[in-house]
Amino acid sequence: MTTPDPDGLLAEQLLRLTRRVHRIQKRHLEQHAVGVTPAQSRLLRTLAHFGEPPRMADLAESLEVVPRAVTTLVDGLEASGKVRRAPDPANRRVIRIELTDDGRKALGELRRARRAAAEEILAPLTGEQRETLGGLLDTLVGTVPTQGRGC
DSSP states (O other): OOOOOHHHHHHHHHHHHHHHHHHHHHHHHHHTTOOOOHHHHHHHHHHHTSSSOOBHHHHHHHHTSOHHHHHHHHHHHHHTTSEEEEEETTEEEEEEEEEOHHHHHHHHHHHHHHHHHHHHHHTTSOHHHHHHHHHHHHHHHTOOOOSSOOO
16 A cells, blocks of 8 residues: 655645636636737736836746747737837837737736636635635745735
8 A cells, every 4th residue: 555645646736726727717818808818918917017118038037938939929919909019218229018008908807807716716715714825825936925915
């Protein structure tokens, strides 16, 4: 008889949860008719956190992807009017990526979709369990705990 591998079981549970979260978020994105893929959603959210419009290389570094992947995402978002490429006023050779009004509107819809997905996923948990889970996740991802976690 073999002894159970608790770390292996935990790893499998985390992978299953990650896949479930992805499926539920994708469904909510489709229901909210945002018109962006999960990868484009991530780029929009990342773009919104920059103080000034970033360069493509800055986005690639922040997203931890190759620059070519960012180019493809920006192409799609630009075609749908959610971002625009703009020359850097200090250096014409540098192109910055800016959110458009449609991009900001899409971010609002994305937040609502993500919040609905989170509520669906977390529904079985009590408030106390959610707080405990949040603390554990903060520890695992190495972030500082925040008050009133948002989605």
